[in-house]
Amino acid sequence: MTTKAYAAHAATTPLAPFGVARRDPLPTDVEIDVLFCGVCHSDLHQVRNEWKNTVYPCVPGHEVVGRVTRVGADVRKFRAGDVAAVGVIVDSCRTCPSCTRGLEQYCQCTPTYTYNSPDKVSGGITYGGYSERIVADEAFTLKVSEKLNPAAAAPLLCAGITTYSPLRHWKVGPGQKVGVVGLGGLGHMGVKFARAFGAHVVLFTTSPSKIEDGKRLGAHEVVVSKDAGEMKKHANSFDFVLDCVSAEHDLNAYLALVKLDGTLCLVGLPEHPLPVAAFSLLGPRRSLAGSGIGGIAETQEMLDFCAEKGIVSDVEVIPIQKVNEAYERLLKSDVKYRFVIDMASLKS
Numbered sequence: 001m002t003t004k005a006y007a008a009h010a011a012t013t014p015l016a017p018f019g020v021a022r023r024d025p026l027p028t029d030v031e032i033d034v035l036f037c038g039v040c041h042s043d044l045h046q047v048r049n050e051w052k053n054t055v056y057p058c059v060p061g062h063e064v065v066g067r068v069t070r071v072g073a074d075v076r077k078f079r080a081g082d083v084a085a086v087g088v089i090v091d092s093c094r095t096c097p098s099c100t101r102g103l104e105q106y107c108q109c110t111p112t113y114t115y116n117s118p119d120k121v122s123g124g125i126t127y128g129g130y131s132e133r134i135v136a137d138e139a140f141t142l143k144v145s146e147k148l149n150p151a152a153a154a155p156l157l158c159a160g161i162t163t164y165s166p167l168r169h170w171k172v173g174p175g176q177k178v179g180v181v182g183l184g185g186l187g188h189m190g191v192k193f194a195r196a197f198g199a200h201v202v203l204f205t206t207s208p209s210k211i212e213d214g215k216r217l218g219a220h221e222v223v224v225s226k227d228a229g230e231m232k233k234h235a236n237s238f239d240f241v242l243d244c245v246s247a248e249h250d251l252n253a254y255l256a257l258v259k260l261d262g263t264l265c266l267v268g269l270p271e272h273p274l275p276v277a278a279f280s281l282l283g284p285r286r287s288l289a290g291s292g293i294g295g296i297a298e299t300q301e302m303l304d305f306c307a308e309k310g311i312v313s314d315v316e317v318i319p320i321q322k323v324n325e326a327y328e329r330l331l332k333s334d335v336k337y338r339f340v341i342d343m344a345s346l347k348s
């Protein structure tokens, strides 16, 4: 069945209308009519081939919330009419040590990403959520509470889980001082979760215009990172810093904030490598770490946590025709704090 979508055909051309073939649901598949899809900075990196692995045409989108239209004969978790979601991965080997621990994002055979991945079923390439509908195995499809606004819930599928997972893994909680670097899609969810987990939260931003928003979103303190004096006041004081920055920046300046045995965890994925001085790490025995999205069970846990606590993303809903403009605004750090595409605009 041909499905309307938006695709990039090259690194340097804007996204434009495109038709993709979606399979009819297999026995364990869920077919979802996409209502909203978030715009992640990863979509922009991928579309512009910044990670040097893009297969064109590329239909991005991995923050998908929609309504189930059809299910395969063996599907037990979903039925037509349910609100369902798809995040960054749609399959994995399911048998390796990572998969059996529920860490499908670290599948040793490489997970099947929602877009730009070899599609095990079609033999082609996977196409993401900037489209009318998507078909995914129920094992990789999430349940979304009717309590959550579906547009504001969409970014939870990537920005949400990518910040929730490391904060949980490093056991962020009361009595800890936690930094979040960069107030964009990921950063604003990082601030909300770190606050919800009971930590003392400090936001580091390059944008003085975001100070008030940072506090409203849950930061106890906001530091403009270009102010060396302010940065120095926080040296050696953080248990954990979550770096959500999409572009080149000086990691050594953020490592200097971390206290003895604390961790700087990268979730941002800039195009180019970031230099680290050995002295930045060995002084007070700091750790530099990274974290990728989250497993399926943890993503469901995060969605349920958000439904219970009323946590969603702050979104700017756009028609798909404005997606290229949204990308330009992302590059200027001009997002409050996630663009979400209303997929009804694709049907009109």
Ligand code: NAP
Residues within 6 Å of the ligand: 039, 040, 041, 042, 043, 045, 158, 159, 162, 181, 182, 183, 184, 185, 186, 187, 204, 205, 206, 207, 210, 244, 245, 246, 247, 248, 249, 266, 267, 268, 269, 270, 291, 292, 293, 330, 331, 333, 334, 335, 337
């Ligand atoms: P975003 O909404 O564009 O936010 C990025 C923020 O980084 C900006 O709002 C800005 O915040 C800050 N920033 C931008 N340029 C900067 C610079 N040159 N120096 C310092 N700070 C700068 O992006 P996003 O969607 O949150 O994604 C962030 C990064 O995470 C991207 O690289 C994305 O690919 C990656 N990502 C990783 C995973 C994973 O699994 N690890 C998942 C999703 C996304 P301020 O204005 O506050 O400074």
Ligand code: ZN
Residues within 6 Å of the ligand: 040, 041, 042, 043, 062, 088, 158, 159
């Ligand atoms: Zn993403």
Ligand code: ZN
Residues within 6 Å of the ligand: 092, 093, 094, 095, 096, 097, 098, 099, 100, 104, 106, 107, 108, 109, 110
């Ligand atoms: Zn695996």
